[in-house]
Amino acid sequence: MFYDHFDTGVIGTLTLVADEAGLRHIDFATAKHPTKMAPSWKKNPGFFKAAKAQLRAYFNGELRAFDLPLAPTGTPFQQRVWQVLGTIPYGTLASYRWVAEKIGNPKAVRAVGGANARNPLPVVIPCHRVIGRNGALTGFGGGLEIKQRMIELEKATCGTNDNRMLL
Incomplete structure (x- = not known):
């Protein structure tokens, strides 16, 4: 390693x-x-x-999608959640419910939050793009201030006043 x-x-x-x-x-x-x-x-x-x-x-605001070999380890459920996180477009925010629905288990909102919190590859697997359904920032391994900065970086790079939201 x-x-x-x-x-x-x-x-x-x-x-x-x-x-x-x-x-x-x-x-x-x-x-x-x-x-x-x-x-x-x-x-x-x-x-x-x-x-x-x-x-x-x-x-630097010059890259919107990573192309790197990734080898995160986690449970099959966590892996499914992380795969969905990777589909959230740059500059877009998604709710935990949206992620739960995408993995085919709309009642797994809390479990999605747990898998999101255990994402071993933040930034590259964009868990910072997941927020509460009401638009509130919620937990983030690097702290909410860093989550906010990353959201703002993507918003500024997209040239919009607001990030698009997937509910």
Whole structure:
């Protein structure tokens, strides 16, 4: 397993973790539950060249969709939720109910929230685009201030006053 750090210039420093299968974790400096680094992991900045280039372009407002090998681990339910998160268009917000409906279980709103909270690849799998149905910002692993900044970044890049909302 390899790791490195990346200064976003917008939301602070991210810790990136990956192996040959793909990106495994992205942790915010403010993460409530940071990834536990094993002593055998190696710092390898060169391994993350493509990821850093795409993250830099995203935070500069030049990239709307990531094209990186991803290898998040989670339960089958979490994997389904994360797949749906990946379909939320840039600059668009979705409710937890919308995600629950997309996975075919409209009553699983709270479980969707739990899976969203355990997303190991925030930013790339855009859990920041999921908000309460009433438009309220709700929990985010990096903190609500970072979630708000990411939403504002996408709104500014789209050139709109409001983010589109999927209810």
